[in-house]
Amino acid sequence: MTRETLFNSAALAALALVPLWAHFSGEPFTVTLATRAVILALAAVGLHIALGLGGLVSLGHAVFFGIGGYAMGILAHHAQTYTPLMEWPFVIEGTKSMPVIWLVAVVLSSVVAYFIGLLSLRTSGVYFIMITLAFGQMFFFFAISWSAYGGEDGLSIYVRNGFPGVNTLVPIQFYALCFVILAAVMFFAARLQRSPFGLALNAARQVPDRVETVGLNPMRLRLVAFVLSGAITGLAGALFADLNRFVSPTMFSWQMSGELIIFIILGGLGRLYGPVVGAVVFVALEHILGDLSDYWHIYLGVLLLGVVLFARGGIIGMLLGREVAHD
Amino acid sequence: MTEAILATQGISKSFGALKASDDVSIDLMAGEIHAIIGPNGAGKSTLIKQICGGLKPDTGTVKLLGEDVTDLPTELRARAGLGRTFQISALAMEDTVLQNAVLGALGGQGNPWRFFKPVLKDQDLLDTAMEALERVGLQDHAKTRTAELSHGQRRQLEVAVALTLKPKAFVMDEPMAGLGTEGSKRLTEFLGDLRHQAPILLVEHDMDAVFALADRISVLVYGKVIATGTVEEIRANKDVRDAYLGDEA
Amino acid sequence: MSLILLIEQILNGLQFGIMLFLMAAGLTLIFGVMGLINLAHGSLYMIGAFCAAAVAGATGSFLLGLIAALAGAAIAGALVELVVIRRLYTKDHLDQVLATFALILIFSEGTRWLFGSFPLFLDIPDALSGPVTLPGGIEYPLYRLTLIIVGLLVAAGLFLLISRTRLGIQIRAGENDREMIAALGVDIAKLYTIVFALGAALAGLAGALVGAIQSVQVGMGEPVLILAFVVIVIGGIGSIKGALIGAILVGLTDTLGGIFLPELMKLFFSPATATSIGSSIASMSIYILMAAVLVLRPTGLFGARA
Numbered sequence: 065m066t067r068e069t070l071f072n073s074a075a076l077a078a079l080a081l082v083p084l085w086a087h088f089s090g091e092p093f094t095v096t097l098a099t100r101a102v103i104l105a106l107a108a109v110g111l112h113i114a115l116g117l118g119g120l121v122s123l124g125h126a127v128f129f130g131i132g133g134y135a136m137g138i139l140a141h142h143a144q145t146y147t148p149l150m151e152w153p154f155v156i157e158g159t160k161s162m163p164v165i166w167l168v169a170v171v172l173s174s175v176v177a178y179f180i181g182l183l184s185l186r187t188s189g190v191y192f193i194m195i196t197l198a199f200g201q202m203f204f205f206f207a208i209s210w211s212a213y214g215g216e217d218g219l220s221i222y223v224r225n226g227f228p229g230v231n232t233l234v235p236i237q238f239y240a241l242c243f244v245i246l247a248a249v250m251f252f253a254a255r256l257q258r259s260p261f262g263l264a265l266n267a268a269r270q271v272p273d274r275v276e277t278v279g280l281n282p283m284r285l286r287l288v289a290f291v292l293s294g295a296i297t298g299l300a301g302a303l304f305a306d307l308n309r310f311v312s313p314t315m316f317s318w319q320m321s322g323e324l325i326i327f328i329i330l331g332g333l334g335r336l337y338g339p340v341v342g343a344v345v346f347v348a349l350e351h352i353l354g355d356l357s358d359y360w361h362i363y364l365g366v367l368l369l370g371v372v373l374f375a376r377g378g379i380i381g382m383l384l385g386r387e388v389a390h391d
Numbered sequence: 392m393t394e395a396i397l398a399t400q401g402i403s404k405s406f407g408a409l410k411a412s413d414d415v416s417i418d419l420m421a422g423e424i425h426a427i428i429g430p431n432g433a434g435k436s437t438l439i440k441q442i443c444g445g446l447k448p449d450t451g452t453v454k455l456l457g458e459d460v461t462d463l464p465t466e467l468r469a470r471a472g473l474g475r476t477f478q479i480s481a482l483a484m485e486d487t488v489l490q491n492a493v494l495g496a497l498g499g500q501g502n503p504w505r506f507f508k509p510v511l512k513d514q515d516l517l518d519t520a521m522e523a524l525e526r527v528g529l530q531d532h533a534k535t536r537t538a539e540l541s542h543g544q545r546r547q548l549e550v551a552v553a554l555t556l557k558p559k560a561f562v563m564d565e566p567m568a569g570l571g572t573e574g575s576k577r578l579t580e581f582l583g584d585l586r587h588q589a590p591i592l593l594v595e596h597d598m599d600a601v602f603a604l605a606d607r608i609s610v611l612v613y614g615k616v617i618a619t620g621t622v623e624e625i626r627a628n629k630d631v632r633d634a635y636l637g638d639e640a
Numbered sequence: 641m642s643l644i645l646l647i648e649q650i651l652n653g654l655q656f657g658i659m660l661f662l663m664a665a666g667l668t669l670i671f672g673v674m675g676l677i678n679l680a681h682g683s684l685y686m687i688g689a690f691c692a693a694a695v696a697g698a699t700g701s702f703l704l705g706l707i708a709a710l711a712g713a714a715i716a717g718a719l720v721e722l723v724v725i726r727r728l729y730t731k732d733h734l735d736q737v738l739a740t741f742a743l744i745l746i747f748s749e750g751t752r753w754l755f756g757s758f759p760l761f762l763d764i765p766d767a768l769s770g771p772v773t774l775p776g777g778i779e780y781p782l783y784r785l786t787l788i789i790v791g792l793l794v795a796a797g798l799f800l801l802i803s804r805t806r807l808g809i810q811i812r813a814g815e816n817d818r819e820m821i822a823a824l825g826v827d828i829a830k831l832y833t834i835v836f837a838l839g840a841a842l843a844g845l846a847g848a849l850v851g852a853i854q855s856v857q858v859g860m861g862e863p864v865l866i867l868a869f870v871v872i873v874i875g876g877i878g879s880i881k882g883a884l885i886g887a888i889l890v891g892l893t894d895t896l897g898g899i900f901l902p903e904l905m906k907l908f909f910s911p912a913t914a915t916s917i918g919s920s921i922a923s924m925s926i927y928i929l930m931a932a933v934l935v936l937r938p939t940g941l942f943g944a945r946a
Contacts, residue, residue, distance in 0.1 A: 088704055096891055114735075115709040121734045121737060123737065125865070139435065149810065151729075179590060183931055183934050184934070186934075186938045187934070187939060188939075189733050190671065190677050190733055190877060191877065191938070191939070191940075193677060193733060193737060194677075194869035194870075194872065194873050194887050195873055195930070195934070197866055197869055198866060198869055198870045198873065198927055198930060199927060201863070201866045201867075201927070202923075202924050202926075202927035203596045205924065206920055206923055206924050208923070209919055209920040209923045210920055211916060212916075248835060255506070255507050255508075255509070256506050256507075258509040258510060258511070259505055259506045259507055259508060259509065259510055260497050260502070260503050260504075260505045260508075260510040260513070260516075261503050261504060261505060261506045262506075263490060263493065263497065263503075264488075264492060264493065264494065264497060264503040265487070266483065266485075266486070267483045267494050269487060269490075270483040270484060271481045271483050271488075273475070273477070273481050274481035274482065274483070274494070274552070275494070275498070276464075276466045276469065277443065277444075277465060277466075277469050277474075277475040277477075277481075277553075278444075278466075278469055278494060278495045278497070278498025278499070278555075278556060279466050279467075279469035279470040279498035279499065279501060279556065280466055280467045280498045280503055281464075285503065286394070288504075290926060298933055300941045320864065322741050322744075324718055325734075325737070325738065325741075326738070326741075329738055331521040334733075358747075359749045359750075359752065361745045361746075361748070361749040362745065362746050362749040362753070364742075365743065365744070365745030365746035366602075366677075366742070366744040366746065367422070368738060368741070368742035368745070369724065369739055369742040369743070369746075371738075371744065372738045372739045373736050373739065375726075376735075
């Protein structure tokens with residue numbers, strides 16, 4: 065256990081220090097890249113709760129990523145055009161305040177996760193995979209057809225939204241904000257893993273029959289996990305849209321859902337920092353290999369295949385050895 | 392007449408043309424071990440599923456402590472006091488022995504909706520879990536990963552997890568499965584004591600254990616109970632010998 | 641809304657559905673027999689389309705293109721099965737998803753590398769172009785009608801294969817109990833390769849046939865794959881009958897929904913808003929159908945009851 069905690073602390077420290085160094089060396093692009101990595105890591109941590117802990121293979125987690133993104137896009141769009149969202153039965157104005165946007169993103173994602181979970185968790189593994197993929201596609205096509213908010217072309221937000229006390233336009237400050245959020249969520253996730261809920265959920269993943277016969281309901285456990293998971297990924301979506309000042313239907317795409325799972329597997333399934341390591345490595349690869357070749361996805365595919373077939377524990381597994389700490 | 396702790400009344404279950412359970416009425420009284428024996432395919436697992444939850448009988452009722460539980464899902468029957476062990480150990484292999492026992496204690500406590508405090512620091516859960524582990528003799532292995540336990544130790548853990556619920560009745564599905572002579576002897580002694588804490592409905596193939604332990608035996612053949620009685624009565628019963636025991640009984 | 645338009649749209653829905661069936665049938669067979677969820681099926685669809693377009697473009701013969709599609713997809717399928725898929729049968733669904741997702745990346749980018757990012761063109765053969773007059777005076781594109789007929793023929797062929805041939809018996813037995821048929825001496829490895837290649841050929845055929853009315857480009861397979869999943873969820877996994885009925889339901893819902901929902905919305909909203917809201921809901925109609933089926937039957941219309 066201590067080895068993994070050491071590793072996790074080192075990873076967190078690196079995430080704090082490297083961008084700081086980049087900032088002071090005058091490399092704002094690295095800071096932006098790091099911000100991208102941290103936000104994607106956050107999205108993947110959300111998925112980890114459903115997938116790593118709960119064993120739910122959600123191939124449609126981009127749904128929540130997109131919901132968060134569009135929550136931001138829609139609210140900020142109405143704010144920047146000075147038009148209200150709704151006038152009847154009561155007036156809802158847009159907003160460019162990040163805390164409000166995050167709250168909306170989290171609540172919406174949770175509600176959608178609740179209903180998708182309710183429908184799809186009654187079925188077994190394979191159906192769940194296909195259903196979540198299908199719902200992702202549904203939102204994707206819906207966003208494309210919703211011309212009021214850009215449709216296929218997406219929606220641009222001219223100025224990044226605001227957070228009290230922070231100048232979000234400065235890359236390192238926005239990065240710090242995202243980093244703090246990630247750290248807070250990691251702390252929560254770590255506690256969750258060790259909590260009674262975490263124990264029960266983990267057991268439900270391994271032996272659902274046993275969980276029933278000790279008096280707990282596996283489906284309810286999974287539903288709660290799925291909702292928590294969707295909420296976190298939704299928050300990441302809102303941040304991502306703010307990073308790019310742009311939201312488009314691709315945030316809902318199956319490719320996005322696939323990427324989230326790739327982060328987790330690359331980093332190490334079941335490991336708390338798996339999604340973080342995976343996201344960072346992926347963003348780095350994307351940047352480095354993407355420069356070298358237009359077709360770098362082939363290498364990604366081969367790498368992924370290799371990890372699945374031969375190095376199932378991912379990067380953390382290779383560094384720390386086979387067993388996932390469970391205490 | 393004292394109320395049965397656990398009882399089925401006339402339960403039947405068909406799968407298409409196959410009648411897996413045919414008007415089965417069995418009861419379990421306090422302080423006893425009631426063994427269910429029968430050849431493979433007799434419908435023992437179908438019966439267990441209808442008693443413990445997961446399979447609804449076509450007709451008939453299942454009662455626990457006098458309450459009708461036929462429509463209750465598995466987890467609510469467990470909460471009501473039904474403990475169960477599986478023929479193939481159903482344990483979280485990646486977790487430690489202690490974690491598995493704590494899972495049982497958590498179920499008994501009834502509230503998994505706590506997200507923050509480390510579960511292994513909850514004194515109540517730890518006490519219940521360790522108490523159960525001590526009863527089966529696994530307390531020294533609390534920190535061992537379940538995957539590393541021997542088969543016999545896993546069967547012990549299986550029983551321990553059921554114990555943490557402090558159930559009113561046990562349904563045990565072939566607890567002796569895979570145990571050697573030494574293990575079977577110890578488990579037989581253990582179950583002999585356990586019956587006084589809560590009665591046991593024991594589905595078993597190991598005839599030595601059954602004859603040593605059972606207060607009553609019911610014989611299930613093709614989904615039907617063909618005989619119920621004491622060990623001597625069943626051994627002497629001609630139908631039973633023809634159907635199952637043969638002449639060596 | 642004239643009757644003629646309605647019938648045209650119904651036929652379109654049927655055509656769309658039947659092509660979906662070709663995808664779904666392969667997927668459900670592969671899952672039913674091998675227990676494998678295959679995300680790379682969309683790639684096989686794409687490979688079929690590209691083979692057809694390349695060969696038809698080079699030789700001028702649509703028929704040769706079709707044969708190339710069947711062969712190309714089947715060979716690609718068999719190769720993939722031998723090299724990658726075989727290692728996945730004993731692994732859990734997550735591993736299967738990830739590995740086949742990796743295959744999507746490799747195939748998509750590989751195709752893009754070979755053929756570039758611009759779509760290829762596959763022309764409807766002259767013999768099948770132009771409208772045909774149906775009873776009732778309705779004019780309908782001959783090619784699309786041919787697709788419906790071809791699809792139904794393939795469906796009939798599949799049913800015969802499953803119910804009357806030795807291979808079919810092995811498939812049905814394999815769906816029920818994998819270990820048993822191995823114990824009975826059936827060469828499982830060969831059976832699996834054949835089933836996978838069969839599914840691939842069906843996907844390739846669909847890709848080639850549809851490629852003539854839509855464009856042949858990288859990434860064309862995945863949206864169809866996901867729709868095929870919806871079909872399987874509705875129809876029930878492992879059931880070819882379910883795949884057919886589910887596919888037709890999905891095809892009709894999508895096509896008719898796209899027509900009727902905007903019209904329905906016009907009862908409540910202005911024409912412009914109605915069209916916009918209507919088409920948005922129409923784009924979701926298939927998934928709403930799927931959700932409705934799930935509420936009533938979590939394992940699909942013809943799936944194994946839980």
